[in-house]
Amino acid sequence: MAKLDLVAAINQALAQEMEADERVMLLGEDIGVNGGVFRVTDGLQKRFGPDRVVDSPLSESGIIGTSIGLAMAGMRPVPELQFEGFMGPAYDQIVNQAARCRSRTRGAFTCPLTIRVPVGGGIHAPELHSDSPEVVYVHTPGLKVVMPSRPYDAKGLLISAIRDPDPVIFFEPKRVYRAIKEEVPEESYTLPLGKAQVISEGSDLTMISWGAMVSVCLAALDQMPEEASVELIDLQTLSPLDVETITRSVCKTGRAVVVHEAPKTAGLGAEISSLIQEHCFLSLEAPVQRITGFDTSMPYYKLEKQYLPDEDRIMAGVRDCLAY
Amino acid sequence: MAKLDLVAAINQALAQEMEADERVMLLGEDIGVNGGVFRVTDGLQKRFGPDRVVDSPLSESGIIGTSIGLAMAGMRPVPELQFEGFMGPAYDQIVNQAARCRSRTRGAFTCPLTIRVPVGGGIHAPELHSDSPEVVYVHTPGLKVVMPSRPYDAKGLLISAIRDPDPVIFFEPKRVYRAIKEEVPEESYTLPLGKAQVISEGSDLTMISWGAMVSVCLAALDQMPEEASVELIDLQTLSPLDVETITRSVCKTGRAVVVHEAPKTAGLGAEISSLIQEHCFLSLEAPVQRITGFDTSMPYYKLEKQYLPDEDRIMAGVRDCLAY
């Protein structure tokens, strides 16, 4: 089995789905000749032609709006938005159009599209290239939201997303793009949407995270004293949330911390904390801790390290939670 | 003192601020000659002229984007977006530009603008005219978010918002526009942003709500058995949240329900529930209940009554919470 990084795993998933299904097509800024600014679509235009891997004009609303039309008319568009900071211009088409298509037409029209978006901080990028807006889309009924933390998952989840009959936002953590390499089967496979993964078992505390923060959590766990037995959950799908996996774990451990990059207030950590409270109230030994970005704009990159949760902040939060 | 409805109270606030400060100007679709689709700006163009009360073209991003420019250049624009469902096209300018203006320029530029937006369901309006997207803006650092529940508060809060040196989203619950009349002082006054109001004291349970749902909560309270002593908090400002008022109350009562129209998942109720848990963990007798819209698109109006939290759903949630 080949060892692939996230970029290569996603590239492979895209290629295999295009191979398998004529209806699948890609569009976005600079994804064709240039293979995308992160090279995720490298080689695909050459292989599938400029009609199926389309360099679009600089119009995010246009990319998503035309994708909706394509999807309504039976295609399976996989648009890319170049950075999460440029989802803004497409927000209306995503939230007010794509997400509502099925329900407002009572199923007469559906909107099977998969919006790929590089997300998150940590790569010393310019402004609006390092945000974590996932909760906005989790709050939007009608969408599914996926964010893998590693290559193997990414491939299987992306293939599932493309085949899903409803609109999916597929966030790709930039910081992981080249950071993790692992064995990824050559053949096509799917992983179910809506399922979280317990990536390390434990009995004292449940740590919940997703995307690039999963690796940071793992690094923090490595530093944890032996006595502390932490269960780490990688959500993988942010909407719908896998409430069962989360709450089963926390009802067992009695303590939980959520780690994410986005600002704390009304971040996805709030939903998870609330769900845990609602479902595990009598088992909770301490308040659910949220270890998150601050309630500030994402700073320019000189200060992004201070902004992003790191091992120390995670350790401190876990320690206090365990000691509560 | 005159009895004013919400529309009249807001109209008065706008007129007084325009009178008091040359820099204040209004812009939006149909706000001038027509006085706005809800008549909130009625008579203002006649009084202050078409250069200060400006009928804009049909461009929400344009309305907010030019307002940002006006604000950067020292004006105090008060743009109106016709319905919350049409904030979508302006999302990028609001979230990625207005909200970051001060921080990305280290204070060299500020963005004092007040975006007025009719919000929420319950008035039998067409699609995209009945949503409750407030949490999206609460999650956005750099913005303030206000939603009054009644005329007196609306006037004082709007005047504060217009004078605030930072961007404020001022949500006006449509369902309240003509529903509540109360005495509103003729003279100009302000109410502080960031302060919640305890509108009825109680000892057994804290109910937290805002906007049009406050009246529904009050109606539910009227039906509550005498023995149940419920404290009702009207948030008024949604960002920044008045954590102290909320948590002081819940640490006293030990139980809390949050009521809002927006979908449950990652709604503002999640943040409030999490905050309560974090600050009142040892006093909590029951999980914080969220009584909210469903995790569905806002249905067309034939089913909106089923969607919106009503007295029965509130009563049931409160009863279960008290009995826990």
Place this chain on the structure above:
Amino acid sequence: MPKEVVYSAQIERLQILGPDGSVDESLAQGTLSDGDVKYLYEQMILCREFDEAAFKLQRSGRMGTFPQNKGQEAATLGAAKALRKGIDYIVPYYRENPAMFLHGLPMHYALLHWMGDERGNAIPANLSMSPICVAIGVQTLHAVGIAWAFKRRKEDRAVICFFGDGATSTGDFHEAMNFASILKVPVVFCCLNNQWAISTPCGHQCASETFAQKALAYGMPTIQADGNDLFAMYKVTNDAMERARAGGGPSFIEAVTYRLGDHTTADDARRYRPAAQLESALKVDPIIRTRKYLEAKNLWDATQQAAAEKKAKGIVHDVIGVAEKMPPQSSDDIFDYMYADLPPELQKQKQTLRTDSIGMDPTQVGLQPPRERDTTRGKPMNAE
């Protein structure tokens, strides 16, 4: 060459049927047959009747806000006539019912939509149209996407997208025009310039002399037509559709017409519209013009008129009956169309019609005494 002309353009306006009902025979050649005009005229009467009935439904509290097409019948129907039923595709906004009806949409669907019932958007699968769209401008992009799908699949189909003068101010309109022209997809942009966007006169919506010239920004063929002229509308649309089908890419049409009613039933145009303007517009009502034409050609008389009006009334009456007799949607419908497969949390919400978690989970509902805190669990790492 220090100074040279790098671009020049001209835009034409077409009128075939004059306000007095007289027709330019040479231009009319090969457009609408007598039968076509009669048929479309009957449709106009039907749609006008529908509008009046809808107005009354709203006023009597039996329907929500409704936007009448009144005054735009020739523009809508003339354009729609140029489409092949079930093949070419209509992407409407909210005011173009007549086009949807002409292409097979059961009329009660439009009522359902404005009665706050999503079933009005459940376009039958055999029809070639998308549902009413309330958000201004967004559908122009969908139209481009649909046309793109046709092009990709090499289907012999073209799309027409309707929108108002106000819609041209939106960013989405611009992006749609740009995408369409780059991709050369088979779509026709039909701008119904009815002079007003709610209270905003078209002269305040933009500073350009015409709406037709907006297409020049995209190098797109464009024309202005008298929108109250069935013949002109048919002809310019037919030309544009044929160009689209032949691989010639998108076109733009500005149909200059007039909104005879209020913006919607929630609006009162007397607040902003000069009475004189409405009065002169009433004189060029497309229905009157078309009738003049038919009468001048001896294709129509008072008896036929009475019969057509009676027939229209009957149809509309029945349609209202159908809409009002629909069994009400159940609250299940709020949930059942959110996803192909309803996620577990939504299933719970659907079953309980509650969101408060105690109420949702029967094992929790205050029936069980609070459990004792479990103190046997693994000790925190920094406990003494």
Place this chain on the structure above:
Amino acid sequence: MPKEVVYSAQIERLQILGPDGSVDESLAQGTLSDGDVKYLYEQMILCREFDEAAFKLQRSGRMGTFPQNKGQEAATLGAAKALRKGIDYIVPYYRENPAMFLHGLPMHYALLHWMGDERGNAIPANLSMSPICVAIGVQTLHAVGIAWAFKRRKEDRAVICFFGDGATSTGDFHEAMNFASILKVPVVFCCLNNQWAISTPCGHQCASETFAQKALAYGMPTIQADGNDLFAMYKVTNDAMERARAGGGPSFIEAVTYRLGDHTTADDARRYRPAAQLESALKVDPIIRTRKYLEAKNLWDATQQAAAEKKAKGIVHDVIGVAEKMPPQSSDDIFDYMYADLPPELQKQKQTLRTDSIGMDPTQVGLQPPRERDTTRGKPMNAE
């Protein structure tokens, strides 16, 4: 009149200084003086040196992504020269450093911005410009708003807004053009058509023959200029600014130029750009052209060139020193500019640099034993 022309337009292209350095004297009349050209040429050398140094900074890991202006110096500086310092206002995108420098921005601000330091955006109050803008198109609306404020306050000032060819595809560009033309505000839209938007050639960005014609959609005066020609750029901008100041409203300029570098330092143009295209573009490098002009007029020689290059190197070296020697921002700065008054929650986050609530509230931090449940509180209403 069944068929009539309702609109026609022509767009001119202006070139004053040819690629060989020869000038059309009659057109050059009243534009740039010899002194102006010399001064601007020195600025060009300085900016080119700045670009090269920035490139090296990035390559050696001392700076993040950087977009060079390289190749666009004549367009930027020619346009900027038409502004009155401290009066007229510059709204740049991210590639127009030379205009900002010309109007007083200390050069290290631009470095700070790309070094990931917001202080690069803290434009000194006496300058008349907004900071670098990374999101494409958004600033065109801000420019209109700023111009609107000038108009409302009857200030004798006009705004120039810079953006690329790619930006014309955004909805915001469209809305800005529309607002500006309706409001007749004093703003000049200066489109730097450098042929590429990252890897997208301008011919794929839109289907129109020119970018200049985009302005026709708004009834806005428009012209195309040779963007590598200082004189033409100065002239068209000056005309447009004067029109703006005189109350004549907005104008559009398409400056046809060429991006000689990669899109940014994160890009590798060899992946998509034909080598031959770059080669021929290098031949019309505006710096070479301007130097030819100066030399032909005996205003410039090799000695001056060497001196100017040396001076530029010195300045840029010092500027880098200033940027790199800035004391680092503290993490307080993440918080201190979010609001005029920091809300209580943010104060806590700032003080503790934590978001987990136990850690933030010293009274909670695992120091207190869990309180007993308080059972004395008011009984629930439906308890037995």
